[in-house]
Each structure stands twice: as C-alpha cells, then as structure tokens.
Amino acid sequence: MNKETLKKTVEAILFSSDTPLTVKELASFLDVEKSLVKEAMDLLAEDYKDRGVNLVAIAGGYQFLTSPNVYRFVADFHKRESKHSFSRASLETLAIIAYRQPITAQEIAALRGVQSVSQILRNLLEKNLIKIAGKKDVVGKPSLYKTTRFFLETFGLNSLDDLPDLKELGVEE
Amino acid sequence: MEDFANFEIEIQNFTGPLDLLLQLIRKHKLEISEISISEITDKYSRVLKKMQEMNLDIAGDYFVMASTLMLMKAKSLIPREKEAFEEMKEELIFKLEEYEKITAQAKILAEKLNARQKMFERGFKEDFVSKERPLVVAENGAFILANLYAGVLRRLKALEPDIIKKSKYTMKQVVSAIYDFFRRRKKARFYEIVKGKDKSYVVYSFSSVLELIKENILKGVQTSHFAEIILLKGKKYSYKERDRIISRYE
Incomplete structure (x- = not known):
C-alpha cells in the first residue's frame, strides 16, 4: 500500500469509527509498519487542524471530534448539553484515583476525610470510569482501584501522563 | 456571623468535613499551617449548627470532625496535653494539605471534562x-x-x-x-x-x-x-x- 492510499485508508477508518483507534490497532489490521500509520495520522491531524472536525489524540489513539470552536452550534443543533455530569464528591474521588492509582477504598476515604466512599465507587464502576485492578497485599486484601481507558476518553486525555502537574496550579506536590 | 449569609448558598456543596474546613480557611484567607484550632473549631461548629437548623441531612462524618476539633481545643488548654495536641494538630494540617491537593486535582479533571465535552464524536447522541x-x-x-x-x-x-x-x-x-x-x-x-x-x-x-x-x-x-x-x-x-x-x- 503506498503512502497516499494508506493515508486515505486511515482517514476513512477513523472517520467511520466512533471510538479512538490506536496506531497499533490500525497497523496490525492493515499489516503495515506502525511508524507509517503514525506518520499518516500526524499528516491527517495537521490537515484537519483548522477544520470543523479535528483529529484529536485521545486515550492513546486518535479520533475525529468536532472542533471546540464551533461547540455551541453543534450542541444547540442537537439540543445537547454536557454528556456526563459529576457531583463534586465523585469528581474528587475520581481525581484521587487518577492521581494516586492504584488505591484502595479506605485510602480514598481517609484522604477525603469521610467514612465511606463505596457508593461513589460503585457509581464510577458502573460508569466504567474505574476498574478493580487486583488486591492490595495487606490485611483484608482490599481491592485496588484504577482508572479505565474509557476514563481517558471521557476526559479527553491521551494518557495518564497528560494529567497536569500540580505545580502548574501553584500547589506543592 | 457575617459569613452565614454566604454559607447558606454554599452549604450543600461541601463534599465532607475536610472540604468544609478548607472552605472556612479560604474564606478567612488563612494559611493551613497557621490555623488556630480554637478559632476554626468555633467557626466549624457554627456552620454545623446552621446546617442543623436548616434541617439538612448531615453525614456523621461532620460530627466526627466536630468532636475531634473540640477534643483538640480542650487538649490545647491543658498544659500536660500539649504534646498530644501538637501531634493532633500536625495530623489535621497534613490531612488538610493533602485534601487541598485533591481539590486542585479535581479541578483539573473538571476542566479536562469541560474541554472534552466541547468536542463531539460520531454518534455522540447515543447513551453513555x-x-x-x-x-x-x-x-x-x-x-x-x-x-x-x-x-x-x-x-x-x-x-x-x-x-x-x-x-x-x-x-x-x-x-x-x-x-x-x-x-x-x-x-x-x-x-x-x-x-x-x-x-x-x-x-x-x-x-x-x-x-x-x-x-x-x-x-x-x-x-x-x-x-x-x-x-x-x-x-x-x-x-x-x-x-x-x-x-x-x-
């Protein structure tokens, strides 16, 4: 497959997908070098930079998303507001898990100064934003929680490394 | 007393006792490391009382914190309990500082979410x-x-x-x-x-x-x-x- 065809193919597959696709997934499906797929994606991202639809790096992959510049019109057209809403308490819990994973329920509760976070955890599990990733090797073998790939997608993060450093906010780590 | 008017709006927004404490500290523009336990105990108790008067459903966590604060205040008045008091105070300050980081992290997530929600994927109208x-x-x-x-x-x-x-x-x-x-x-x-x-x-x-x-x-x-x-x-x-x-x- 020549580069021009590869670029078009990658564009078409990405266009037809409603979830982010990774370079690895596409490379193994198309049976071409990862570097070539990455190159095609980067070229596409550049092509789409100033369009109504952008190719965005998200959850370790790439996805076509409408441009935030025209957000208002798209949202109004579909009569659609924010998709997910979170209470401050659940956002806090999610932040703790995101920044300190893997972490147990008890550790989360202690950090938040509350007795129990089980209801919130259940809710986040239900929403597929967190997952149980093994047990901690202490008495009682409590479950350890981690964020999911879906979490990255929902928050528009490419990877956990994308979470800003607290120093940027003027808070000492 | 002057801060009650504002609190009425915010009262339901506390995510827990540490949050309430932190907001009190911020409201009075204090440094976490320099709080006066006696003063913060009084302020905390007043807000809690106000919440009770408003018949809000208050989680037990808030009362646990209130009694911890009162215990600390009592200890601070007894000379031979000074060491125990300092230890408790240090722990509370540590917790508050940790919690402050969390609120900053939660804010980052909220911003990320907000930015992501301004972009739509294909078929975004489908349910979560x-x-x-x-x-x-x-x-x-x-x-x-x-x-x-x-x-x-x-x-x-x-x-x-x-x-x-x-x-x-x-x-x-x-x-x-x-x-x-x-x-x-x-x-x-x-x-x-x-x-x-x-x-x-x-x-x-x-x-x-x-x-x-x-x-x-x-x-x-x-x-x-x-x-x-x-x-x-x-x-x-x-x-x-x-x-x-x-x-x-x-």
Whole structure:
C-alpha cells in the first residue's frame, strides 16, 4: 500500500469509527509498519487542524471530534448539553484515583476525610470510569482501584501522563 | 456571623468535613499551617449548627470532625496535653494539605471534562451505556441480577402490603409466558417481560429467568453492571426443555 492510499485508508477508518483507534490497532489490521500509520495520522491531524472536525489524540489513539470552536452550534443543533455530569464528591474521588492509582477504598476515604466512599465507587464502576485492578497485599486484601481507558476518553486525555502537574496550579506536590 | 449569609448558598456543596474546613480557611484567607484550632473549631461548629437548623441531612462524618476539633481545643488548654495536641494538630494540617491537593486535582479533571465535552464524536447522541461492550453474565451474574431486580422493583413502584400470601401465579404460567415472549422474537429486555405486571409476577419471572439462564435455555447479556438485562435464546432453548423445567414445579 503506498503512502497516499494508506493515508486515505486511515482517514476513512477513523472517520467511520466512533471510538479512538490506536496506531497499533490500525497497523496490525492493515499489516503495515506502525511508524507509517503514525506518520499518516500526524499528516491527517495537521490537515484537519483548522477544520470543523479535528483529529484529536485521545486515550492513546486518535479520533475525529468536532472542533471546540464551533461547540455551541453543534450542541444547540442537537439540543445537547454536557454528556456526563459529576457531583463534586465523585469528581474528587475520581481525581484521587487518577492521581494516586492504584488505591484502595479506605485510602480514598481517609484522604477525603469521610467514612465511606463505596457508593461513589460503585457509581464510577458502573460508569466504567474505574476498574478493580487486583488486591492490595495487606490485611483484608482490599481491592485496588484504577482508572479505565474509557476514563481517558471521557476526559479527553491521551494518557495518564497528560494529567497536569500540580505545580502548574501553584500547589506543592 | 457575617459569613452565614454566604454559607447558606454554599452549604450543600461541601463534599465532607475536610472540604468544609478548607472552605472556612479560604474564606478567612488563612494559611493551613497557621490555623488556630480554637478559632476554626468555633467557626466549624457554627456552620454545623446552621446546617442543623436548616434541617439538612448531615453525614456523621461532620460530627466526627466536630468532636475531634473540640477534643483538640480542650487538649490545647491543658498544659500536660500539649504534646498530644501538637501531634493532633500536625495530623489535621497534613490531612488538610493533602485534601487541598485533591481539590486542585479535581479541578483539573473538571476542566479536562469541560474541554472534552466541547468536542463531539460520531454518534455522540447515543447513551453513555450503549457505547460500552456488552458483558455476558458470568459467575457473579446472580449478584448483578439481584441488583437489577431491585432496580426493576423500584421502577415498577410496586406497592403491596407486607403480608405473605399464596401467589396468584405458578412457575408454569410464568415460564410459559417467557417462552411465549420468545416465540415472536429473538431477544427481550427483562423489563418488557414484566411490564405492567405486579410485584409478585416480577419475583416469579425473575427467579424463572435465573433458572432458565442456569439451564442454558436463555442467555443474559448486560451492557454494564446493574444495567438492564437483555435476554437471548440460549443453547438449550426448546419446548422440551420448557416442559422439563415446568415439571419440576408440579
């Protein structure tokens, strides 16, 4: 497959997908070098930079998303507001898990100064934003929680490394 | 007293006692490391009292913190408890500083979410749940189903007196009805099967469905835990199997 065809193919597959696709997934499906797929994606991202639809790096992959510049019109057209809403308490819990994973329920509760976070955890599990990733090797073998790939997608993060450093906010780590 | 007016609006926004403390500290532009326990205890107690007056449903956590603060305040007045007091104060300061970081992190997430929500993917109008991969009911299926069943009951708002009486339904009736459902279609939602029926029918249907899943006559699929269950014909779906199941209850 020549580069021009590869670029078009990658564009078409990405266009037809409603979830982010990774370079690895596409490379193994198309049976071409990862570097070539990455190159095609980067070229596409550049092509789409100033369009109504952008190719965005998200959850370790790439996805076509409408441009935030025209957000208002798209949202109004579909009569659609924010998709997910979170209470401050659940956002806090999610932040703790995101920044300190893997972490147990008890550790989360202690950090938040509350007795129990089980209801919130259940809710986040239900929403597929967190997952149980093994047990901690202490008495009682409590479950350890981690964020999911879906979490990255929902928050528009490419990877956990994308979470800003607290120093940027003027808070000492 | 002057801060109560503002607090009334914010009061329901506390996510816990540490949050309340932190907001009090910020409101008075204090440094966490330099708080006066005596002063913060008084302020905290006043807000808590105000919350009680407003008849808010206050979690026990707030009172635990209030008593910890009061204990610290008491210790601070007794010279020989000075060391214990300093230790407690240090711990509280540490907790508050940790918590402050968390609120900053939560803020980052909120901003990220906000930015992401300004971009739409294809088919974004679909439900949250429908995007997730279906989850075939496994060993913990019964637990998941039990929770689901509780949800169904809530939804049906079935209000029946708590008297145990002989049911109007039989297993035979219910299993036959489920089979009738599948005569016309390949899949059904559990909710559809019991739609418009009373609580007792729901209970019968639910245990029948569990039985049918166990016997591989039906297959249960869920998009996520506690989500609605979708029923499909299983490997052993046949009228012969139906009669075999029914005969057990005769």
